[in-house]
Amino acid sequence: MRIDHDYIKRMIDVILSHPSPTFTIEDFDSAGLPYQTPEFEFHMKLFDDQGLIEQDDGDPGFGLTKGIDGYASWSVLPLRLTSRGHDFGEAVSDKSVWEKVRKELPGAAMSSLVTVSVGLFQAYAKNKLGLN
Template identity: 85%
Template structure:
């Protein structure tokens, strides 16, 4: 499975539109993005790998456990974007940055997507403020 940048952007939009500082996997279902798919699991694991999300108490994990035979069991846990997650969300929420990353790096890995998006946003903000 490949990382889908549009799917990631949709996930970020759902998280940012949530009315409280924490969200749960059910919130994705409520927004029309099922958490019970391989695509959701794949992308959430990348969010976790990059340190973009964590449980509200600071523990790792987003509520998925699997048995030896691959049976998935979901727990509804309060999750939050980390500071790094908010940096990434802010970056991809800026249309200029998102359009550039989406068109110039369509197959970028998650770590590259995070690093480049945040870097572009910082450069964009400096330029916008006349600091560069």
């Protein structure tokens, strides 16, 4: 499965628009991103791999367990964006950053997407503030 940048952006939008500091997988479901799909599982694992999300109590994982037969079981756990997750969310919420990354790096891996988006946002901010 390939990384879908637009799907990632939709996930970030759901998280950032949530009224409380924590969210659950059901919030994605309510926003039209059903959590019981391979696409959702794949992208949540990427968020977890990059340290963008964590359980609110700091325990590892995001509520997915799989049996030996591959059957997926979801637990509804309070999750939160980490500081790194907020940096990424802020970066991809900037229209200039998002359009540039989507255009110039359409097949970027998740680590590149995070690093480049945050770096580009920081460069735009420094330039805007005259700190170059």
